[in-house]
Amino acid sequence: MEGKVVFTVFRHDPSAGERPRFVRYEVPYRSGMTVLDGLLYIKERIDHTLAIRYSCRMGICGSCGMKVNGLPRLACFTQVSELGRSIKVEPLPNHPLVRDLVTDFTAFFSKHRAVKPWLIRKDAEEQENPTRQYLQSDQELERYIQFSYCISCGLCYSACPVVTALPEFPGPQALAWLYRFYADSRDQGGRERLRLVDDATGIWRCHFAGSCSQVCPKGVDPALAIQLLRRAVLRG
Amino acid sequence: MLFPSRYSLERWSYTLQRITGVVVTLYFVLHVIETGNFVGGPSVWYVPPYDYARAYYEEIREFLHNPVFDVGLVIIGWMVAFHAVNGLRLTLAHFGITLGRPSRVEPEAPPRSFSPFQRAIFWISIALAVFAVVYSLNALMGVLAA
Numbered sequence: 001m002e003g004k005v006v007f008t009v010f011r012h013d014p015s016a017g018e019r020p021r022f023v024r025y026e027v028p029y030r031s032g033m034t035v036l037d038g039l040l041y042i043k044e045r046i047d048h049t050l051a052i053r054y055s056c057r058m059g060i061c062g063s064c065g066m067k068v069n070g071l072p073r074l075a076c077f078t079q080v081s082e083l084g085r086s087i088k089v090e091p092l093p094n095h096p097l098v099r100d101l102v103t104d105f106t107a108f109f110s111k112h113r114a115v116k117p118w119l120i121r122k123d124a125e126e127q128e129n130p131t132r133q134y135l136q137s138d139q140e141l142e143r144y145i146q147f148s149y150c151i152s153c154g155l156c157y158s159a160c161p162v163v164t165a166l167p168e169f170p171g172p173q174a175l176a177w178l179y180r181f182y183a184d185s186r187d188q189g190g191r192e193r194l195r196l197v198d199d200a201t202g203i204w205r206c207h208f209a210g211s212c213s214q215v216c217p218k219g220v221d222p223a224l225a226i227q228l229l230r231r232a233v234l235r236g
Numbered sequence: 237m238l239f240p241s242r243y244s245l246e247r248w249s250y251t252l253q254r255i256t257g258v259v260v261t262l263y264f265v266l267h268v269i270e271t272g273n274f275v276g277g278p279s280v281w282y283v284p285p286y287d288y289a290r291a292y293y294e295e296i297r298e299f300l301h302n303p304v305f306d307v308g309l310v311i312i313g314w315m316v317a318f319h320a321v322n323g324l325r326l327t328l329a330h331f332g333i334t335l336g337r338p339s340r341v342e343p344e345a346p347p348r349s350f351s352p353f354q355r356a357i358f359w360i361s362i363a364l365a366v367f368a369v370v371y372s373l374n375a376l377m378g379v380l381a382a
């Protein structure tokens with residue numbers, strides 16, 4: 001693939017009172033180019049005012065999520081060659097807009113915090129002054145390891161139609177984290193954890209649209225975690 | 237985002253399940269009202285020889301006997317069958333039945349919640365809904381006999 005790639009980029013600064021618009025930029029293609037590379041080219045060479053958020057450029061930090069050609073994706077993890085010559089970039093839906101492609105994750109992270117994403121243990125003294133390791137078998141590890149790969153990029157949250165309809169819904173990321181700890185043999189939170197989301201705006205609101213699992217760049221499968229949470233409540 | 241063209245089958249299931257749920261509920265309300273009208277309410281049974289009841293019955297029957305209502309019923313048949321069977325699929329998922337088990341992540345493997353069993357039930361719900369359409373077309377318009 002040679003030549004130019006056309007980026008159509010969403011531009012809007014809510015504080016400036018201007019109307020949202022899409023701006024076209026032509027970027028020379030080079031082999032191995034990611035969507036983030038293209039946006040950084042625009043920022044460096046064409047328009048310095050473009051706002052983007054990124055950090056690691058290697059799919060680890062989870063800060064470069066945006067909607068690329070209609071689907072939430074990590075800009076640094078998406079090859080231009082997968083998409084063709086015309087690329088439309090928008091901010092992530094379901095997160096409030098800060099500017100251009102940057103969205104506000106405050107609500108997202110407070111929902112994350114609300115599910116207590118840490119090991120709950122009753123042996124407080126052992127926690128302060130550890131004397132041993134917590135051993136785990138392979139089978140015990142496999143019950144939750146998949147859900148611990150989450151990098152909190154918020155793609156699943158922006159793909160979820162239930163979050164769109166009901167902003168109080170914790171969202172796939174927070175629920176996957178909750179299950180990750182619930183299923184961990186070292187955790188002693190037990191049913192106290194389930195009670196956090198066993199209510200009118202919690203796990204029962206999931207309609208299993210599966211979009212979270214489809215867009216997750218880490219194979220976390222939050223939809224599976226939510227079904228397993230419901231199973232845990234239903235089976236008592 | 238009514239037509240989730242970029243999303244997977246599960247998202248289509250979500251969209252269809254919601255639309256059919258709302259439409260079937262509305263239909264149910266109208267159906268109760270319509271059936272209430274059809275019998276003319278309790279008052280028509282008070283005066284023998286029930287001429288009023290008979291006249292009322294005929295009037296409503298005439299009103300309902302037209303192709304628009306028949307097509308509506310065929311669509312409702314599709315929706316009820318789809319919603320019921322797909323609803324069973326979702327109920328099974330609530331109990332964790334028919335889903336894959338969590339495990340280590342395999343690159344490029346589809347999510348385990350999109351299990352072949354789950355997808356098979358989705359397609360069965362579509363197939364049964366199509367059967368319901370054929371059945372109701374035949375019952376209302378005799379398409380198979382024609």
Ligand code: SF4
Nearest residue numbers: 150151153154156216
């Ligand atoms: S579950 Fe996946 S998509 Fe959702 S925040 Fe975690 S890594 Fe991102």
Ligand code: FES
Nearest residue numbers: 056057062064076
């Ligand atoms: S920049 Fe870190 S995940 Fe994309």
